[in-house]
Amino acid sequence: MMGRVRWSHVTIALALIAALAIAAPAIGGPSLKKLVKKEVAKQIAKATGPAGPAGPPGANGTNGTNGTNGTNGLDGTARAYAEVSGAGNDTCTGGCTIAREKGVTIVNHVGTGLYCVTAPGINPNAVSAAVSVETQLTDPPLGNASAMTRVNASDCPAGDFEVVTQRQPSTAVRNAADTGSIDVAGNAVPSDVVDFTIVIP
Numbered sequence: 001m002m003g004r005v006r007w008s009h010v011t012i013a014l015a016l017i018a019a020l021a022i023a024a025p026a027i028g029g030p031s032l033k034k035l036v037k038k039e040v041a042k043q044i045a046k047a048t049g050p051a052g053p054a055g056p057p058g059a060n061g062t063n064g065t066n067g068t069n070g071t072n073g074l075d076g077t078a079r080a081y082a083e084v085s086g087a088g089n090d091t092c093t094g095g096c097t098i099a100r101e102k103g104v105t106i107v108n109h110v111g112t113g114l115y116c117v118t119a120p121g122i123n124p125n126a127v128s129a130a131v132s133v134e135t136q137l138t139d140p141p142l143g144n145a146s147a148m149t150r151v152n153a154s155d156c157p158a159g160d161f162e163v164v165t166q167r168q169p170s171t172a173v174r175n176a177a178d179t180g181s182i183d184v185a186g187n188a189v190p191s192d193v194v195d196f197t198i199v200i201p
Helices: 002-026 032-046
Strands: 080-084 098-102 106-111 114-118 130-134 145-150 160-167 170-174 181-185 195-200
Touching: 080 114, 130 145, 160 195
Parallel strands: none
Antiparallel strands: 080 098, 080 195, 106 114, 114 160, 130 195, 145 160, 170 181
């Protein structure tokens, strides 16, 4: 009796599944096959296997590039730099005083506000230097001093970088009410009382 009941239950269940499989598409629902596929895909997506063994270490990256047309410096740093005392604060006999330098061997004063910077192995025709006013020994007022490079370095020997320093002198002019005079900055002129720094990448 119990055996017959169990088989009858199985028979009923199979009949019900078959009916659903037939009826679901007929009433616009998904087929049993699609439902099974969807559920299997969902379960697989959530499943994770055990971690695999660690892979071998990767190759070392290449060093950063040094500048071309000259001696190599440390990667990522300037090849040459220096702090230079202007000729007005230094006699510049045999070369101006330089400090905190790297790659710069000598700075010669060749005229008022004119300096030739030697950085052996670095071609000034292939790289531009950057210069700025160094304020510690530059005569006040500091805001009217400037330091610049000259690309063609026409006043220097071949292979040197040329630096030009200038100042705007104060000039007295009549005030608007014509009751007296005031000082204003004039046109920039070459000056030896300007210290500068130079950086060559």
